[in-house]
Amino acid sequence: MTNTIRLTTAQAVVNFLNHQFVEFDGKQERFIKGIFTIFGHGNVTGLGQALEENAGELEVYQGRNEQGMANAAMAFAKQKHRKQIIACTSSVGPGAANMVTSAATATANNIPLLLLPGDVFATRQPDPVLQQIEQTHDLSISTNDAFRPVSKYWDRVSRPEQLMSAMINAMRVLTNPADTGAVTIALPQDVQGEAWDFPKSFFHKRVHRIERREPSRESVQDAVKLIQSKKKPLLIFGGGVRYSEAADSFVQFAETFHIPFGETQAGKSGVESSHPLNLGGIGVTGNAAANAIAKEADVIIGVGTRFTDFTTASKQLFANADVLTINISEFHASKLDAVKVVADAKAGLEAISTALGDYKSSYANEIVEAKQGWQDELKRLYGVTYGEGFTPEIAGHLDEKLPEYKEALNTELTQTSVIGKINDLLDDNAIIVGAAGSLPGDLQRMWAAKSRNTYHMEYGYSCMGYEIAGAFGAKLAEPDKEVYAMVGDGSFLMLHTELVTSMQEGKKVNIILFDNSGFGCINNLQMENGMGSFGTEFRKRSPQTGKMDGEIMKVNFAQVAAGYGAKTYSVHTMEELEAAIEDSKKQTISTLIDIKVLPKTMTHGYDSWWHVGIAEVSENESIQHAFEKKKTNLEKARAY
Numbered sequence: 001m002t003n004t005i006r007l008t009t010a011q012a013v014v015n016f017l018n019h020q021f022v023e024f025d026g027k028q029e030r031f032i033k034g035i036f037t038i039f040g041h042g043n044v045t046g047l048g049q050a051l052e053e054n055a056g057e058l059e060v061y062q063g064r065n066e067q068g069m070a071n072a073a074m075a076f077a078k079q080k081h082r083k084q085i086i087a088c089t090s091s092v093g094p095g096a097a098n099m100v101t102s103a104a105t106a107t108a109n110n111i112p113l114l115l116l117p118g119d120v121f122a123t124r125q126p127d128p129v130l131q132q133i134e135q136t137h138d139l140s141i142s143t144n145d146a147f148r149p150v151s152k153y154w155d156r157v158s159r160p161e162q163l164m165s166a167m168i169n170a171m172r173v174l175t176n177p178a179d180t181g182a183v184t185i186a187l188p189q190d191v192q193g194e195a196w197d198f199p200k201s202f203f204h205k206r207v208h209r210i211e212r213r214e215p216s217r218e219s220v221q222d223a224v225k226l227i228q229s230k231k232k233p234l235l236i237f238g239g240g241v242r243y244s245e246a247a248d249s250f251v252q253f254a255e256t257f258h259i260p261f262g263e264t265q266a267g268k269s270g271v272e273s274s275h276p277l278n279l280g281g282i283g284v285t286g287n288a289a290a291n292a293i294a295k296e297a298d299v300i301i302g303v304g305t306r307f308t309d310f311t312t313a314s315k316q317l318f319a320n321a322d323v324l325t326i327n328i329s330e331f332h333a334s335k336l337d338a339v340k341v342v343a344d345a346k347a348g349l350e351a352i353s354t355a356l357g358d359y360k361s362s363y364a365n366e367i368v369e370a371k372q373g374w375q376d377e378l379k380r381l382y383g384v385t386y387g388e389g390f391t392p393e394i395a396g397h398l399d400e401k402l403p404e405y406k407e408a409l410n411t412e413l414t415q416t417s418v419i420g421k422i423n424d425l426l427d428d429n430a431i432i433v434g435a436a437g438s439l440p441g442d443l444q445r446m447w448a449a450k451s452r453n454t455y456h457m458e459y460g461y462s463c464m465g466y467e468i469a470g471a472f473g474a475k476l477a478e479p480d481k482e483v484y485a486m487v488g489d490g491s492f493l494m495l496h497t498e499l500v501t502s503m504q505e506g507k508k509v510n511i512i513l514f515d516n517s518g519f520g521c522i523n524n525l526q527m528e529n530g531m532g533s534f535g536t537e538f539r540k541r542s543p544q545t546g547k548m549d550g551e552i553m554k555v556n557f558a559q560v561a562a563g564y565g566a567k568t569y570s571v572h573t574m575e576e577l578e579a580a581i582e583d584s585k586k587q588t589i590s591t592l593i594d595i596k597v598l599p600k601t602m603t604h605g606y607d608s609w610w611h612v613g614i615a616e617v618s619e620n621e622s623i624q625h626a627f628e629k630k631k632t633n634l635e636k637a638r639a640y
């Protein structure tokens, strides 16, 4: 009996993908659910042929935009806590280039994403093939080299037999909780069709064990010593806790030692917001309760967090505290000069818990009071209404222009009150998905997660255009729940066409669109830092000034989505909002609710600083002032 099987490279890819499984806590699951495709000459006659002939168990999807489909694949993996993925194949050239952004998004967020872009001919016989870029200094370069800096593993299969080591390494990285991200296997279009006698053993079922790395005894002792020397510890619930499925251990740790916790964007909803020790979002987009407690904490225990500038408020928030990290990645564990426990979140927390004995923090009423204070503030935010003498949350920027927006958008709705209403109306187990704009900040502060794992925010790359594709990916992961994309008008305009794919697949997503006719959060950012309103409001070019300071642009987003066949609603009042949400729940097709909101009515920062580059020299006094302010702020931050 022969020990080999003759297949094309592409057929071997499909066969191999069908035989990959992961095992976590004793539970085995198929690792590759399916594959998103947009076919072109770079993949249709190779991978396309292989999938047509025998896709096996792989579900084959048809994307609309390569970035969109890859964002959906990433969201699927994120919602599945990295235990299952959907691969993506594109053509050569522009199709491949469209996935570079998604690769970066997945890598920044440590989410597994397998990309299989077509590539130029290995033989070079037809060079330049259509869509080949031709770098004169190096003919081995193709568009796919652009994936190198944004991939955790990159390979090009220039001969069929290279596929074996390429795919084994791809799986190594995709299933490695400490170092996962985008994996790019570039497949030259001729090689995809070339045959090889592959060893049958290459296609045997492979089970990739996702192990819970135990901490070393010494590192646990270090952690115990540090915590025992402190009175006011603060835990941070990072995305790693969710991926490690360690929420129960985390809560038990917090309760046993009476330690409050703040949530990062990736960690939020790992535990219900109502938990008495859950202070909610922390950092630049954190709330007043979490940030106030953080300022007084003497040790920060960051679990499964990358400590981004948003979490640390640009290293200002924990300036005077010691830091302890529990992280599966040595790299992330080593941040902020921390005492580090390199371990799986659950294993690390449980080991420290056992060794910590009868330690108790010395918080008295601070936690209850901080939470109550934030509840009062939330109530105020829910109730912000436009009217006589109105002062928006972000005051002093466009105050005098608000009546013009009210007229143009035909609305008096404020963003904070709309978010409050939506939070009240959605099902407790509904999933919200977001990524960019002012919404991630508002939602991290304001959103009360009533069930676990219902808050899905891509804030590692904060990539505009993730929201709708991401909602579709989350829906594929959890088809029995309502999924809502929370999206600004800017993000919608950047990329929304996987909405069509959601309808093709009969997987309903709901788009909640906040139209303030502009890149609102960037307008806030520039004006807070001394600039005028420049290039961020959506206004027509004025024939008088020659600048984009003319009429406010009006887009009927409901009509756009209706054109795709979605059920849509135009909302200008609270009553219309309530009716739209209730009706949208009854629909079986995807929906879009086009909500017109006033600019500047999103939440403001709560005692936090975001470090951005500011001009050191300018004729403008307000810029000079902003630069001085930045210098003062920098002095209050940790140096590294």
Ligand SMILES: Cc1ncc(C[n+]2csc(CCOP(=O)(O)OP(=O)(O)O)c2C)c(N)n1
Binding pocket: 436, 437, 438, 439, 461, 462, 463, 464, 465, 487, 488, 489, 490, 491, 492, 514, 516, 518, 519, 520, 521, 522
């Ligand atoms: C792909 C991408 N390009 C640019 C940015 C920078 N950026 C962040 S938010 C934003 C504007 C978002 O506008 P919108 O979606 O309308 O949200 P709003 O701030 O108005 O709520 C921009 C341009 C980004 N995050 N992602």
Ligand SMILES: O=C1C[C@@H](O)[C@H](O)[C@@H](O)C1=O
Binding pocket: 435, 436, 437, 438, 440, 441, 462, 463, 521, 522
């Ligand atoms: O530049 C940015 C500012 C943030 O407020 C926003 O949420 C994010 O999308 C971004 O890219």
Ligand SMILES: [Mg+2]
Binding pocket: 488, 489, 490, 514, 515, 516, 517, 518, 519, 520
């Ligand atoms: Mg906007």
